[in-house]
Amino acid sequence: MSSSNPDFPSYTDRPAPQAGPQHPAPPGQDAVPVNRGPAQGPPPPGPVANGNGNRVAATAAQTRDWWQDKLHRLSLHARVTLLAAVAVGLAVAIVSIAAYITVRQQMYQNLDDSLIDRAGAAAQKGVLTNLSNLERVPSDALGLSDIRVGMVGADGQTFGARNSLLPPIGPAELEVAKNQGNEASLRTVGVRNGGSHFRVVAVPARYCPLGADCEDDPGLYQPAALVVAQSLGSIDRTLHNLGVVLWAFGLIGVIGAALAGNAIARSGLRPLARLTRAAEHVARTEDLKPIPVSGSDEISRLAVAFNAMLAALARSQDRQRRLVGDAGHELRTPLTSVRTNLDLLAQADKRGGLRPEDRQQLLDDVRAQMDELTTLIGDLTELARDTPQVRNAELIELQNVVEDAVMKVRRRAPGLEWDVQLTPFPVWGDERLLGRAVTNLLDNAAKYSIPEDTAVRADGQPVGRVTVRLQDGVLTVTDSGPGIAEADLPHVFERFYRSSEARSRPGSGLGLAIVKHAAEQHGGMIYARNAPGAGAQFTLWLPHAATQTR
Secondary structure, rough: OOOOOOOOOHHHHHHOOOOOOOOOOOOOOOOOOOOOOOOOOOOHHHHHHHHHHHHHHHHHHHHHHHOOOOHHHHHHHHHHHHHHHHHHHHHHHHHHHHHHHHHHHHHHHHHHHHHHHHHHHHHHHHOOOEEHHHHHHOOOOOOOEEEEEEEEEEOOEEOOOOOOOOOOOOHHHHHHHHHHOOOOOOEEEOOOOOOOOOEEEEEEEEEEOOOOOOOOOHHHHHEEEEEEEEHHHHHHHHHHHHHHHHHHHHHHHHHHHHHHHHHHHHHHHHHHHHHHHHHHHHHHHHHHHHOOOOOOOOOHHHHHHHHHHHHHHHHHHHHHHHHHHHHHHHHHHHHHHHHHHHHHHHHHOOOOOOOOOOHHHHHHHHHHHHHHHHHHHHHHHHHHHHOOOOOOOOOEEEHHHHHHHHHHHHHHOOOOOEEEEOOEEEEOOOOHHHHHHHHHHHHHHHHHHHOOOOOOOOOOOOOEEEEEEEEEEEEEEEOOOOOOOOOOHHHHHOOOOOOOOOOOOOOOOOOHHHHHHHHHOOOOEEEEOOOOOOOOOEEEEOOOOHHHOO
């Protein structure tokens, strides 16, 4: 016996193939296989089954991919229409099948109950079990052309009316005649719409043979089964008409659902089509005007988000234009000065040259302007990096960054008094960018703490004071200058913005913009105000390293 699954054919149960040809044995003799070589056993069933399973899985995957590819190629409008049609089609199909099965079962149940009751009553009354009555009165005489009546004895002998067709009689009816139990047999014979489709019922009965006097001797009654066959033509026609009606209404429902889905898709996707045209218009003309929005559905929210994106893009373009324009203006000034000084040197060399001290002064001016130009280009490069956060952040100690910046700026501004109090505070960030931001803050404070044209007092006392405090990630830098005008406070961190008081001092207007840029990249913030009894005060806040993600 093979141990393979009995539900599938087993390859191991087949006879082994023979190497040589086989000839049929003569009649009356068993065929004896002749071995002409070593028999080769069949391949194990495992790999074959696995191969079939792989092929089926591959076919299913290809079919699924094909359907997905076809669906993805359809437009959203077509998919909505198809979805509505399929959904309604499935619903109609389920309802139609359920209704058809219910009606069919009910009609068959009613017919079976009626046949059993009528056949049982006829068997008990003995009218049809009287062979003389059964032979003389055919069912056609009673107007029952769709009913056939007959009887089968336990010995298989059949009885019926003369010149009439007997009902279908088979082993089921013969079994009822033999057993004489309390149960009837029911079965369907023939093919639907084939002209001989019957529902056949057989009930136990007893008949009196012809010529016998069974009233005087009841023991002469013979066991039999009364067989009644009801034609199913009317039921088949009814079910056929019902199926046609269900199919027709189902088809109408699917078509209606497709039309309704098409209308819904056209109406619902109209705002999306308008949004698509607006996006195409923006891509074609670079016109960033917002599109009108109405309603509060998902597409309206998408349009609002699209308008917000357009506004952000417009602001970015405006900042880019201003950056390019301001950068061109700011770069033009030092370049013009450098060119003028170089032209003076060239003209002086043609006339015999300048005095050494004048020549040295011109060269010093050129170097200073080149330093200013280098600083400006570095600031522009830093601001041009429009990244939302620093990359390759590392754990740094903010106290060390501030100390290095204080030492650097103190050397450049020796006439100031520096009041510095720092506490340790770790942060995640870019040490170079933070160092530049802190240095810009301190340079700005030192520049405005020294009065114009006053670098050193005659008595040797400091000409100004800068206060630096670092506590819990809050860096406060306060100068002793005149402060910031109220009209200028909202704009001090804008690129290239310089107040009227600052235009006479050196600088490009990018230092505080870089401070704001560095603060935002590190998840912090910067704001300015006028300190009571002092000058301007700038406060830089940065989050602790423990609250930041790497």
